[in-house]
Amino acid sequence: MDLPRDGEFAFLSEAEAARLRTFVREAFAERGIEVTVEPGRVTTVSGWRFGLSNLAAVCHHDSRGPRCWRTLVDEHVDRVIRSMDGPQALRALPHERLLAQLYPRFIPSDPALLKAFGYGPRSVPGLLEVLALDLPETVDMLTADSLSDLGEITALRDRAFQNLRAVRVDRHKVVKDKDGSHFDVLTGGSYFIASLALVLDEVVRRYTKDAPAPDGILVTLPHRHQLAFHVIRDRSVAPSLHAMARFAAMGFEQSPGALSPSVFWWHEGSFTQVATQDNAGLHIRLTQEAMDLAARFAGG
Structure with a gap:
């Protein structure tokens, strides 16, 4: 039987997507954080926003099925919270290590992101090219303001491309x-x-x-x-x-x-x-x- 599909995540049924969003709300609440859950994202009372598309895709592709979703959600929410509360990499890591972990990355273009992430050259239509730090648990995209303390943008992009050429294809x-x-x-x-x-x-x-x-x-x-x-x-x-x-x-x-x-x-x-x-x-x-x-x- 073909179940009705979710309006935001077409690869999930309406029931599956509702269950996933419930898990997300519960996981944040158990960690003392109140969030508003929208179809494609959650927003904390302090204004932090986190998209749900990656988590939804991870859950969808896990061969164990919905019985493991709550565990996947818990792990994801823990990573999100650590990224909110942990030390800023730009202040915590030596300069040379930051440069060694710097890469160019594409993100979908959105007018709301242009001020912070519109500093890169226009290359692929519909996408923004930004600089990002590859950290142990997360990939931190660097805003225009954060880059000002790291170095000159052309030199940073050259180093990021140098690192990119060594990326492993599996x-x-x-x-x-x-x-x-x-x-x-x-x-x-x-x-x-x-x-x-x-x-x-x-x-x-x-x-x-x-x-x-x-x-x-x-x-x-x-x-x-x-x-x-x-x-x-x-x-x-x-x-x-x-x-x-x-x-x-x-x-x-x-x-x-x-x-x-x-x-x-x-x-x-x-x-x-x-x-x-x-x-x-x-x-x-x-x-x-x-x-x-x-x-x-x-x-x-």
Whole structure:
């Protein structure tokens, strides 16, 4: 039987999502913190806000099922509280250690975040590029104000990119289908796998031993732990574009750290959105750039 789906987390039923939110409210209350639970986040009386999308995805993907959700919620809430109450890393850690743990990270763009996190260059449409500290239990995104005490932004970004190039990818696979579509998928436990899009030409050479073609690369960043790409060379660009749009939409909906359901065209260092799947998951919407790319190779 197909149960009614939750309006915020479509991968959960209404009953499952209600149970999860109840667990979250109870976990905070047991730790002496009153929160207001909204569909996609909680807000404390002091104004702290925490999103629920990552926790919901973690619970959904745990093979033990809902019987373990309360434990997962407790662990998550404990980490949140420690991040609220613990010492600020920027004040507690030596400067060189901070630099060694500095990485570029994408977060979904939101007008409310621009003042604190809009300092990065505009790269991938719909996402903000920020600098973050990779700490033992959390990843702390650094605001514009906090960076002022750490150093000059260009030098900090250069160091973050240096660290990014050493990020470990746990799995590399090639997805192929009989329609001719094919693309590479990189996955890992690091929170910065998607950030590898910022050094995409280097990544392609590393994992395909193939220099990028003059026509560029299709790329998706469904969530923070995944990056997929297709080097554009021939008529396989059209079916690969559609396959990647479906792949990105699924990963975006079902995984922690969701970033974007879109496909982007990387060309000469710039990203352009070329495809996305509609909200109903039924149709792929292509931009003019996508149609131009497909037409260019249609007879090849």
